[in-house]
Amino acid sequence: MSGAEPVRRRRGPGRPRQDEAEEGPGTQERIRLAAREVFAERGYDKTSVRGIAKVAGVDPALVHHYFGSKDDLFAAAIEVTMEPALVVPAVVGEGPDGIGERLARYFLGVWENPATRAPLLAVIRSALTHEAAAKVLRGLILRRVLERVAADLDVPEPTFRAELAASHLIGIAFVRYVVQIEPLASADPEEIVALVAPTLQRYLTEA
Amino acid sequence: MSGAEPVRRRRGPGRPRQDEAEEGPGTQERIRLAAREVFAERGYDKTSVRGIAKVAGVDPALVHHYFGSKDDLFAAAIEVTMEPALVVPAVVGEGPDGIGERLARYFLGVWENPATRAPLLAVIRSALTHEAAAKVLRGLILRRVLERVAADLDVPEPTFRAELAASHLIGIAFVRYVVQIEPLASADPEEIVALVAPTLQRYLTEA
Numbered sequence: 001m002s003g004a005e006p007v008r009r010r011r012g013p014g015r016p017r018q019d020e021a022e023e024g025p026g027t028q029e030r031i032r033l034a035a036r037e038v039f040a041e042r043g044y045d046k047t048s049v050r051g052i053a054k055v056a057g058v059d060p061a062l063v064h065h066y067f068g069s070k071d072d073l074f075a076a077a078i079e080v081t082m083e084p085a086l087v088v089p090a091v092v093g094e095g096p097d098g099i100g101e102r103l104a105r106y107f108l109g110v111w112e113n114p115a116t117r118a119p120l121l122a123v124i125r126s127a128l129t130h131e132a133a134a135k136v137l138r139g140l141i142l143r144r145v146l147e148r149v150a151a152d153l154d155v156p157e158p159t160f161r162a163e164l165a166a167s168h169l170i171g172i173a174f175v176r177y178v179v180q181i182e183p184l185a186s187a188d189p190e191e192i193v194a195l196v197a198p199t200l201q202r203y204l205t206e207a
Numbered sequence: 208m209s210g211a212e213p214v215r216r217r218r219g220p221g222r223p224r225q226d227e228a229e230e231g232p233g234t235q236e237r238i239r240l241a242a243r244e245v246f247a248e249r250g251y252d253k254t255s256v257r258g259i260a261k262v263a264g265v266d267p268a269l270v271h272h273y274f275g276s277k278d279d280l281f282a283a284a285i286e287v288t289m290e291p292a293l294v295v296p297a298v299v300g301e302g303p304d305g306i307g308e309r310l311a312r313y314f315l316g317v318w319e320n321p322a323t324r325a326p327l328l329a330v331i332r333s334a335l336t337h338e339a340a341a342k343v344l345r346g347l348i349l350r351r352v353l354e355r356v357a358a359d360l361d362v363p364e365p366t367f368r369a370e371l372a373a374s375h376l377i378g379i380a381f382v383r384y385v386v387q388i389e390p391l392a393s394a395d396p397e398e399i400v401a402l403v404a405p406t407l408q409r410y411l412t413e414a
Contacts, residue, residue: 127386128335138388146388157398163382163391164402171378175370179334181345181353184370191364195371199406 023058028066031056035067035077040122044074044130075136081119082140084110089148092204096154100201104193107169111177112189121178141166155207165203168196230265235273238263242274242284247329251281251337282343288326289347291317296355299411303361307408311400314376318384319396328385348373362414372410375403 034056038047049070053060067073079086091106092099110116127134146166150158172192176184184192241263245254256277260267274280286293298313299306317323334341353373357365379399383391391399 125335128332134386138386142388157390160390160394160398161402163388164379164399167378167382167391168375168406169378170381171374171376172371174377174381175374179341179345181349181370183364183367184374187367191367192371195368195410199375199409202406203402 023062027056027058027062031058031063031066031073032076035073036080039074039077039126040119044126044133047074049073071132071136074133075140078123078137078140081123082137082144084116084120085141085145088145089152092149093152096205098201099204100199101193101197103165103200103204104169104197107173108189108192111173117177124178153204155205161203165200168199168203172196230269234263234265234269238265238270238273238280239283242280243287246281246284246333247326251333251340254281256280278339278343281340282347285330285344285347288330289344289351291323291327292348292352295352296359299356300359303412305408306411307406308400308404310372310407310411311376311404312396314380315396315399318380324384331385360411362412368410372407375406375410379403 031052035047035052038052038055042051047070049063050060052073053063056063063073067076088103088106091102094102110120123133123137127137146159146162149162153161155161172184175181176187176192238259242254242259245259245262249258254277256270257267259280260270263270270280274283295310295313298309301309318327330340330344334344353366353369356369360368362368379391382388383394383399
């Protein structure tokens with residue numbers, strides 16, 4: 001969005017020729033933002049590189065240059081949405097004491113906030129209905145979150161343990177926020193933390 | 208499908224008049240089976256009472272007579288699919304000792320079997336993408352499963368506890384079978400039971 005960009009001279013209606021496509025420091029970000037917008041509006045299946053290029057006002061070849069494939073664009077688009085998950089390794093890395101409670105509180109905090117919850121729900125729904133989206137999400141979560149958390153754990157099979165802890169929290173999110181089954185849907189988050197923290201503590205720290 | 212049914216006299220092409228519609232002991236079951244078939248093929252949104260009636264070979268008014276609304280039909284259609292869940296109260300009701308392990312084993316057993324897993328996945332996906340389907344599923348699970356399980360528990364807030372246990376198992380199903388993230392996706396079920404059973408035991412039996 002910022003940065004100097006060459007003046008674009010059109011020869012007539014239609015998109016700019018490739019060598020005249022706007023390019024500059026802000027272009028990659030503009031493409032990423034366009035990708036987020038288009039994926040959110042149209043869903044994974046109905047989004048194309050061409051469609052994203054159009055919204056970004058650039059040549060599709062430039063999009064491929066910066067991002068590669070449609071799946072690379074999807075990963076870049078959801079990365080901002082998944083930022084709360086990407087912070088988890090730092091939360092966990094503070095050390096084993098009280099890790100279960102820290103993780104439970106952090107997770108619920110993200111989901112209790114409508115601003116961070118809504119985009120997460122959208123990404124999850126697309127992953128549930130589009131295998132390609134699921135694959136991107138799976139890779140992102142595994143590489144960026146679970147393996148980093150596992151690196152800080154001192155238990156046998158740390159990635160397995162991290163995933164088990166994650167699955168418990170994911171299940172709570174599903175029941176409480178997606179399907180909204182009572183009484184879990186309206187329970188005081190403190191009640192949930194009180195019961196779940198010892199579970200996570202055991203999974204993440206006890207051999 | 209069984210039972211004597213009056214001979215249907217057609218006056219010409221087209222569907223039978225309402226008073227000539229086939230009716231007998233097998234009709235309600237035939238409608239239920241037609242509902243399952245149509246919901247599974249077309250999804251919740253594209254299924255109508257008229258469409259189900261056509262497949263069942265009866266008048267739509269007869270469908271309404273037996274089942275009421277489209278949502279009642281959906282509930283009846285998924286009831287067979289949800290039978291494994293409906294058995295849970297019996298599994299739990301055997302008493303508090305070892306209940307965590309019994310529940311974990313039973314749950315994984317259902318999901319490890321492709322024959323019982325596939326229809327569950329289909330119902331869950333429709334609940335995730337159609338609020339009306341989610342509502343039916345929510346009511347079914349709550350009334351028929353969670354509240355019955357809670358009735359046998361000797362803990363404070365038993366429905367909340369039952370739901371927390373359920374959410375853990377649902378999260379495992381999601382990570383292992385829906386999104387299929389390794390290593391949980393390929394882990395030996397015994398490893399999962401060993402870690403999860405004490406968690407469920409605590410949720411369901413410890414004050």
